[in-house]
Amino acid sequence: MSATIIEIVDITKVYGMGDISVAALNGVSMKIEAGEFVAIMGPSGSGKSTLMHILGCLSQPSSGQYILDGEDVSNLDKAELAAVRNRKLGFIFQAYNLLARTSALRNVTLPLLYNHADAKVSVEEGDQKAHAMLELVGLGDRIHHQPHELSGGQQQRVAIARALINDPIMVIADEPTGNLDSRSGEEIMNLLHTLHRQGTTIVMVTHDPKIAAHTQRTITLKDGVIDEITHNGKHVGRNTIPLHSQWEGAA
Amino acid sequence: MKPLEAIRIAWEAIFKNKIRSLLTMLGIIIGVAAVIIMIAISAGTEATIQDQITSLGSNLVFVQGSMTRGGPGQAPSGGLVYDDAAAIQDGVSDVKAVVVEQNSSETVKAGDVTLEDIEILGTTTGFPSVRDMEIAEGRYFNETEIERKSKVVILGSSVAEELFGESSPIGEYIKVGNTQLAVIGVFTEKGLVGNTDFDSRIYMPISVVFQKFTPSMFARFMGDSVRMIYVEVEEGADQDAIIANIERLLIKRHDVTADTEDFTITTQQDIISTRESTTSAFRSLLAWVAGVSLIVGGIGIMNIMLVSVTERTREIGIRQAVGATPADIRLQFLTEALMLSIVGGLIGTLVGVGGSYIFGALSDMRTVIQPASILLAFGSAAAVGAFFGYYPANQAAQLDPIEALRYE
Ligand SMILES: Nc1ncnc2c1ncn2[C@@H]1O[C@H](COP(=O)(O)OP(=O)(O)OP(=O)(O)O)[C@@H](O)[C@H]1O
Ligand SMILES: [Mg+2]
Numbered sequence: 001m002s003a004t005i006i007e008i009v010d011i012t013k014v015y016g017m018g019d020i021s022v023a024a025l026n027g028v029s030m031k032i033e034a035g036e037f038v039a040i041m042g043p044s045g046s047g048k049s050t051l052m053h054i055l056g057c058l059s060q061p062s063s064g065q066y067i068l069d070g071e072d073v074s075n076l077d078k079a080e081l082a083a084v085r086n087r088k089l090g091f092i093f094q095a096y097n098l099l100a101r102t103s104a105l106r107n108v109t110l111p112l113l114y115n116h117a118d119a120k121v122s123v124e125e126g127d128q129k130a131h132a133m134l135e136l137v138g139l140g141d142r143i144h145h146q147p148h149e150l151s152g153g154q155q156q157r158v159a160i161a162r163a164l165i166n167d168p169i170m171v172i173a174d175e176p177t178g179n180l181d182s183r184s185g186e187e188i189m190n191l192l193h194t195l196h197r198q199g200t201t202i203v204m205v206t207h208d209p210k211i212a213a214h215t216q217r218t219i220t221l222k223d224g225v226i227d228e229i230t231h232n233g234k235h236v237g238r239n240t241i242p243l244h245s246q247w248e249g250a251a
Numbered sequence: 252m253k254p255l256e257a258i259r260i261a262w263e264a265i266f267k268n269k270i271r272s273l274l275t276m277l278g279i280i281i282g283v284a285a286v287i288i289m290i291a292i293s294a295g296t297e298a299t300i301q302d303q304i305t306s307l308g309s310n311l312v313f314v315q316g317s318m319t320r321g322g323p324g325q326a327p328s329g330g331l332v333y334d335d336a337a338a339i340q341d342g343v344s345d346v347k348a349v350v351v352e353q354n355s356s357e358t359v360k361a362g363d364v365t366l367e368d369i370e371i372l373g374t375t376t377g378f379p380s381v382r383d384m385e386i387a388e389g390r391y392f393n394e395t396e397i398e399r400k401s402k403v404v405i406l407g408s409s410v411a412e413e414l415f416g417e418s419s420p421i422g423e424y425i426k427v428g429n430t431q432l433a434v435i436g437v438f439t440e441k442g443l444v445g446n447t448d449f450d451s452r453i454y455m456p457i458s459v460v461f462q463k464f465t466p467s468m469f470a471r472f473m474g475d476s477v478r479m480i481y482v483e484v485e486e487g488a489d490q491d492a493i494i495a496n497i498e499r500l501l502i503k504r505h506d507v508t509a510d511t512e513d514f515t516i517t518t519q520q521d522i523i524s525t526r527e528s529t530t531s532a533f534r535s536l537l538a539w540v541a542g543v544s545l546i547v548g549g550i551g552i553m554n555i556m557l558v559s560v561t562e563r564t565r566e567i568g569i570r571q572a573v574g575a576t577p578a579d580i581r582l583q584f585l586t587e588a589l590m591l592s593i594v595g596g597l598i599g600t601l602v603g604v605g606g607s608y609i610f611g612a613l614s615d616m617r618t619v620i621q622p623a624s625i626l627l628a629f630g631s632a633a634a635v636g637a638f639f640g641y642y643p644a645n646q647a648a649q650l651d652p653i654e655a656l657r658y659e
Contacts, residue, residue: 058572058652079576086574097569097656101267113252114574162573 005170005201006032006055011064013050013224024050026224027064032170032203037196039212040205042221048205049174051221055203056091056172057081069169086114090163092173096155098147098162105130105143108161115166133161137191153184160191164200171195173204177211189214252579254586261587264559265594275555276595278548279635283599283628284606286541290624291607293533295617310347311381312482312494313517314339314501330513331501332474333457336375338504339480343496345488350377350481353457355464360426361414369410370452371427373460379438381481384449389421389436397456405436409450427453430463490518545631548595549639556588556643567647568655577648584647588640589633596632600625 013025024047032038040048053059054066057073060081066074073084085091098107108130112121121129134143137157147155156176163171173192177185189211196202204215212218213233220228229236265272316331333351340349352374359369378384379391392403404425411420411434420434432455441449461475484493494516501514560567567580575583604620611618 053653056572079578082571082574082576082579085572091572093572093656097565097572099566099569110570111573113256114570114576114579116576166574 003034004031005034005036005069006030006203007065007067008055008061009065009067011051011054011061011066013047013054013059014062024224025054025061028221028224028226029064030219030226032201034169034201035196035199036201036203036217037193037215038203039215039218040203040221041207041209041212041218042227046221047224048221050224052172052174052203052205056089057084058091082114083116086111087117087166088169090166090168090171092156092159092163092171092176094175094178096147096152096159096179098155098158100148101146103144103146104134104139104150104158104161107147107158108133108165110162111166130161130165133164134158136164137161151184152180153187156180156184156188157191160188160195164195170201170203173202175205175207177206177208185211252575252582254582257582257586258590260583261590264563264587265590271555272591272594275551276548276591276598278544278551279592279595279632280548280599280602282541282544282548283596283632284603285544286537286628287600287603287620287624288606288610288618289537289540291603291618291620292610292616293537294619294621295611298619299617310484310486310488310490311519312484312490312497314480314482314497315515315517316476316478317513317515330476330505331478331480332476333461334474335501335504336477336480338500339482339497342500343482343493345485345493346482347485348377348381348483349375350381350483351375351457351477352378352479352481353460353465353475353477355460357428357464359410359414359453361420361423364414366410366413369427371460371464372452372454373457373464374454375457377481377483378454381483382449384441385439387437387439388419389434391436392456397458400458400462401456402430402432402459403435403455404432405438405454406434407438407448407450407452407454408440409448410453411437425453427455428464430459432459494518541628541631545635548592548632549635552588552591552636553639553643555591556584556640557646559587560584560643560647563647564650564655564658567650568652568658571650571652571655580650581644581648584644585637585640588644589636592632592636592640593629595636596629599632600629603628 007030009029011025011028012023015022015024026047028047028051040051042048050059054061057068057076058081060076061074064074065072068084069088071084073081076084099110105127109126112126112130115121131140131143134140137160139154139157139161142150142154145154147158150158156179160171160176171192176192177188180188185208192202192204193214206212216232218230219226220230314331314335333353336349336351340346352372354370354372356368356370359366375397376391376394379386386405387408389405391405392401395401396403404427406414406420406425414420414425415423420437423434424431425434426432438449438454443449457477465475467476482493482497484490498509498512498516502509502512505513507513567575570580570583604625607618607620610616
């Protein structure tokens with residue numbers, strides 16, 4: 001039994017305007033089901049980050065439709081998008097993006113500050129939960145450390161704990177291992193795989209084919225369109241629309 | 252975001268940049284402290300004036316001869332004359348006492364000390380009680396001495412000291428102009444009342460002044476002119492009615508009309524309100540000074556908040572990425588601006604109150620701290636923070652999350 005978490009239809013994103021406009025996405029459609037682990041690949045500049053920002057509700061598509069968890073979020077205003085990010089999504093950045101001079105614990109509880117929907121979470125409950133999340137990512141002994149006192153891999157784990165604190169329906173990661181050496185990168189990947197096995201839906205951008213090989217499905221972007229989809233290493237389609245129906249056929 | 256969280260975050264941000272925050276608050280601190288100190292000084296001055304005036308007794312009416320000497324085609328009148336006093340005492344009801352005053356100025360000598368231009372005041376027996384003067388040594392003159400034009404004098408405290416130093420002047424003689432007078436008393440120190448220095452004058456029977464210092468050839472026909480008549484009215488009497496009666500009486504006696512009066516009648520209340528109108532003018536000037544310094548302080552806050560928003564662009568991006576709405580971000584920065592101005596206002600209040608005390612203690616000016624001035628200064632500081640903090644806070648709220656996260 002799988003529920004569709006994401007459905008995007010013919011998404012485009014155009015940066016700038018007039019003569020110097022850049023089309024970063026040129027009509028991308030896909031579906032992601034609950035419990036999936038999807039890797040997004042493609043050459044530099046192919047639009048991977050742009051797609052992640054739209055999926056993560058950090059920016060709006062220029063055209064097309066985005067249905068997240070049954071709700072059309074294509075036309076929400078800034079405040080509504082912020083609420084969706086807070087309640088439904090967890091974002092992991094290549095650059096960690098932790099608050100400087102702020103403890104791991106406070107970084108992890110940050111999203112709780114902006115949780116307007118669920119005001120019942122008390123500070124103590126929030127701290128307990130953040131503590132549990134930091135245990136989960138293996139940093140139970142580092143909760144009071146500030147980012148500059150942590151290694152890159154540890155900082156990224158704090159970021160993962162932060163992404164999970166509001167029980168998101170999907171985690172979006174844009175090159176989470178991009179700034180890490182291979183060993184720390186592997187640890188992060190192991191952590192993400194563990195989370196996936198425990199039921200977390202993950203969409204991740206990566207440049208590393210070996211990492212992509214571990215995911216169920218790999219979507220390759222090129223020049224702002226989907227170039228290729230492989231499922232468990234098997235090629236299932238090229239740039240045809242709608243792509244998700246082909247993948248459903250294959251499943 | 253809960254307001255308490257916003258306050259905590261703002262406090263941390265301010266505390267992380269202690270020096271910068273303090274410098275930013277300086278404008279507000281100076282503005283608030285200046286308002287409190289200056290209002291305390293003006294209130295202190297006013298209180299001093301009030302005290303001096305009240306020390307004269309509130310039931311005094313002053314009748315003063317004025318420069319107007321009749322209108323065109325009218326015979327010159329003699330102004331206020333000595334007999335007017337007796338007429339008021341007899342002709343107006345509810346008058347408790349009447350004191351007359353005539354002055355001149357002369358050179359005063361005692362031994363080898365000479366004082367130029369000393370004010371001599373001729374007056375009557377009621378003077379010490381009406382003007383609240385006390386004899387320090389010796390005695391005051393009496394009715395008989397006025398009738399006999401006795402050559403006696405009472406010295407103001409500073410005159411006594413300049414003429415005789417530490418030794419007692421009682422029984423000594425001084426020469427006023429060409430007249431020799433016996434010193435029979437010295438007043439205690441009184442200080443300045445309004446613009447008059449009571450201690451640098453000498454006092455003698457008014458009859459002596461008429462005879463020796465302000466003789467007039469018209470006196471025979473019109474009476475001896477006097478500078479001032481003090482009318483002490485009965486406690487609880489209708490002052491306005493008494494003033495009207497005095498006016499009617501004097502108009503008749505001087506043969507003038509209401510338009511050509513050669514005298515003016517004032518009360519303590521008139522004097523107090525004149526003083527009050529000058530202090531209120533002073534206060535509105537202060538309000539301008541305070542307003543300008545607070546606005547300058549506000550611009551300082553706006554400037555530093557704009558810097559802060561730019562510096563913390565990445566932080567704003569991170570907060571937005573995890574779900575902060577534009578309203579959350581706006582609240583956070585507005586709270587910070589408000590806190591800068593409120594903390595500045597608090598420090599300014601402490602400086603202002605402390606400064607007022609110190610100023611009052613170190614200078615001879617009195618300061619009275621007005622609770623309302625603290626409220627006013629503090630309230631305007633907060634308003635300035637909110638007003639000048641809004642624009643930077645709104646800039647922060649409008650940032651695009653992706654752009655903010657990319658900011659280096
Ligand atoms: N804010 C922007 N303004 C203008 N053009 C942009 C902007 N952001 C991205 N682009 C352009 O959009 C295209 C896609 O960029 P994007 O960052 O999505 O690529 P990417 O696949 O993530 O690349 P990389 O692997 O290097 O991270 C690029 O050509 C880029 O120059
Ligand atoms: Mg990218």
